[in-house]
Amino acid sequence: MSDQNFDVIIVGGGASGFFAAINLAKKKPDLKILILEKTKKFLNKVKISGGGRCNVTHAEFLPKELSKNYPRGEKELRGPFHRFMTGDMMAWLEERGVELKIEEDGRIFPTSDDSQTIIDCFLSEAHKYKVDYKTSQAVKSIEKINDSWSVKTTQENYSTEYLIIASGSSQQMWKLMRNLGHQIIEAVPSLFTFHIEDALLKGLQGLALPTEVKVYEGKHLVLSSDGDTLITHWGLSGPAILKLSAWGARDLNRLDYQFQLHVNWLPQHSAESLSNLLTAQQKDFPKKQMSTFSVENLPKRFWLKVLQKSKIEETQKWADLSRKNQTDLISVLLNSKLKVTGKSTFKDEFVTAGGVELKEIDFKTFESKLHPQLYIIGEALNIDAITGGFNFQNAWTSAYHVAEAIAES
Numbered sequence: 001m002s003d004q005n006f007d008v009i010i011v012g013g014g015a016s017g018f019f020a021a022i023n024l025a026k027k028k029p030d031l032k033i034l035i036l037e038k039t040k041k042f043l044n045k046v047k048i049s050g051g052g053r054c055n056v057t058h059a060e061f062l063p064k065e066l067s068k069n070y071p072r073g074e075k076e077l078r079g080p081f082h083r084f085m086t087g088d089m090m091a092w093l094e095e096r097g098v099e100l101k102i103e104e105d106g107r108i109f110p111t112s113d114d115s116q117t118i119i120d121c122f123l124s125e126a127h128k129y130k131v132d133y134k135t136s137q138a139v140k141s142i143e144k145i146n147d148s149w150s151v152k153t154t155q156e157n158y159s160t161e162y163l164i165i166a167s168g169s170s171q172q173m174w175k176l177m178r179n180l181g182h183q184i185i186e187a188v189p190s191l192f193t194f195h196i197e198d199a200l201l202k203g204l205q206g207l208a209l210p211t212e213v214k215v216y217e218g219k220h221l222v223l224s225s226d227g228d229t230l231i232t233h234w235g236l237s238g239p240a241i242l243k244l245s246a247w248g249a250r251d252l253n254r255l256d257y258q259f260q261l262h263v264n265w266l267p268q269h270s271a272e273s274l275s276n277l278l279t280a281q282q283k284d285f286p287k288k289q290m291s292t293f294s295v296e297n298l299p300k301r302f303w304l305k306v307l308q309k310s311k312i313e314e315t316q317k318w319a320d321l322s323r324k325n326q327t328d329l330i331s332v333l334l335n336s337k338l339k340v341t342g343k344s345t346f347k348d349e350f351v352t353a354g355g356v357e358l359k360e361i362d363f364k365t366f367e368s369k370l371h372p373q374l375y376i377i378g379e380a381l382n383i384d385a386i387t388g389g390f391n392f393q394n395a396w397t398s399a400y401h402v403a404e405a406i407a408e409s
Contacts, residue, residue, distance in 0.1 A: 006034045006132075008406060009151055009160040011139055011173060013037030015046050016378030016395035017166035018122045023403035025129035034160070035126075035133035036153060038170070042133065043119045045168070049392070050107070054115030056093065057086050057396070058389040059106040069390045071190070071247045072353055073383030076363045077394065084400040086393060096121050105239075107389050139167075142176050144371065161373060162406050166399070168379045169352040177356055177380075181370050185382040187354030188253040192245045194261065195342035196235035200309045200332070204231040204302060212267040213240050215248060216260045223248045226267060234344060236261070239387070245343070246386045249353035257343045263336040265306075266296055271330050278326050286319035293318070295333075306332050351391055355382040365405035366398050375402045 008024060010017045013035045021033050035042075046054055060066040063081035067074045090100055090108065098121050099111040110117040126133060137153040142163070144150075149163040167173035174184045211229040215222040223244060230238030245252065252259070266274060277295055285293050291314035294303035307314060310328040312321075356376050360369050368374040377398035385391045 003150065003157045003159040004034075005032070006158060006160045007031040008033045008162040008164065009149070009158055010035045010164040010166055011151070012166035012168060012170070012378075012380070013039075013042040013133060013135070014166060014168055014378070014395070015043065015392055016399040017164070018043060018126060018399075019396055020164055020166060020377060020399035020402045021131045021133075022122065022125040022129060023400055024406055025126075025131050027403060027407035029129060033131050034158065035131065036137040036139060036151070036158075037133065037135045038138035038167075038172075040135050042135065043122060046118055046122075046392075047115050049115060050109060050389075052115055053109050053113045054118045055107045055109060055389040055392065056100070056118060057089050057108045057393045059086065059102045059108055061086055066390075066393070069388070070383060070385045070394070071249065073358065073381070073385075073394065076358050076361075077383070077397065079363055080366075080397050080401055084397050088400075089393065089396045092396075093118075093121065096125065105388070139173065139176065142180065144180075147373075149373070162375070163373065164375045164377065164402055165356075165380050166377050169355065170380070173380065174355065177376070180368075180374070182360055182368070182376075183357035185354045185357055187352040188249050189343065189345070189351075190246045190249040190353040190384045191242055191351040191387055192343040192345055193232065193237040194235045194241055194245075194340045195257075195344065196261070196338050196340055198338050200305050200336060200338070201231050201235065202305075204305060205233045207231045207299060207302060208238055209265055209298075209302070210267060211240050212264040213244060214262040214264075215244060215252070216262060217251075217255060222251050222255075222259070229263065235340070236263075236338075242387045246351075246353075246384065249384070252343070257340065259340050261338045261340050263338060264334050265298070265302075265336065266333050269296075269334065271334060274330050274334060275326060278321065278329060282318045282321050284318075286317065288318055289314065290316050290318055290321070309336075351384050352379070353382070353384050355380055358382055364401070366402045367405060375405070377402055 021035050066081050067078045101111045102108050137155050139153050141152045148159045151158045178184050208228045208230045212226045214224040225240045225243040227240035228238045229240045309332045366375050366377050378395040
């Protein structure tokens with residue numbers, strides 16, 4: 001079987017792969033560019049992201065602040081973000097007729113609320129600039145022969161001058177990168193929710209509250225986070241929990257996802273200020289049942305669970321609040337101790353911490369320091385982010401820089 005020759009081959013038909021191909025083809029229309037995708041569908045992660053709406057990026061417009069959302073890759077991405085980041089991606093899409101909207105929490109979506117809008121835009125651009133792309137092409141081997149890369153798939157053999165690895169968290173591609181001498185940081189899950197069975201949470205699914213959350217290993221504080229926490233059928237999710245799962249990806253993996261979580265449901269309060277508030281409630285509503293007047297307007301169904309957890313009867317009057325009752329209430333509200341017994345992925349999105357060692361990449365071009373004309377982008381690198389569109393921004397930024405680098409070489 002003779003090799004099919006291309007100028008550039010991109011392994012991976014996802015977000016970073018397509019964005020690199022489109023930008024490079026626009027700058028250098030004479031190049032023969034091929035995208036190889038191992039599955040039967042392109043841009044699958046784009047399709048399912050953001051609940052099918054595609055959270056394309058996040059409304060953070062300062063490179064230094066944007067980079068703070070990457071537990072792995074913060075330092076390395078700061079320079080690249082100065083050259084291509086949120087505003088640039090928004091402009092790129094809007095120039096191609098994709099209207100965008102910024103939601104209250106900073107996430108950016110197409111106004112259509114349909115990820116197919118992004119997919120159609122990418123496929124249209126790829127067609128416009130004559131990018132070739134093929135599905136069901138799992139790569140079996142990669143080898144440097146003279147000045148060309150030989151790429152063998154389950155279907156065909158190819159050769160190319162430039163090779164871009166945009167294969168996400170593919171174990172097979174990481175194995176091939178390891179064969180080329182690259183160090184691979186072992187992948188562990190990032191962005192996941194916590195399994196918790198506790199009477200305090202039972203029947204409260206769908207309720208979200210501002211919190212401060214802390215992970216403990218025995219008496220040792222491992223890490224903490226804040227933000228809204230969402231009570232689910234299986235335990236806890238929401239921004240505060242997902243941030244913990246991203247920043248603590250390796251620690252929580254080491255703990256085998258079995259640990260104690262401390263939740264402060266009233267992070268604006270200290271024990272002293274909450275004690276004063278409870279005492280004031282006692283004076284102001286002595287004859288009222290405690291169940292009818294929650295503190296700080298906590299949702300009634302949550303407040304009833306707090307009373308239950310504190311062993312206080314719903315019919316008890318505020319006047320009868322004992323010192324022990326008050327101590328127990330403060331403990332539940334400011335330091336609920338919940339046993340985490342496992343994890344599950346965040347909806348349909350699966351992100352890993354792991355990949356090609358960052359020290360082996362030139363972050364001006366995303367070229368391998370070990371092999372000229374080999375580029376590694378997106379989640380194939382040991383880069384990952386918290387939820388909110390940040391993982392896609394890494395894909396866009398790294399892809400853009402590779403296109404620039406090859407076009408100028």
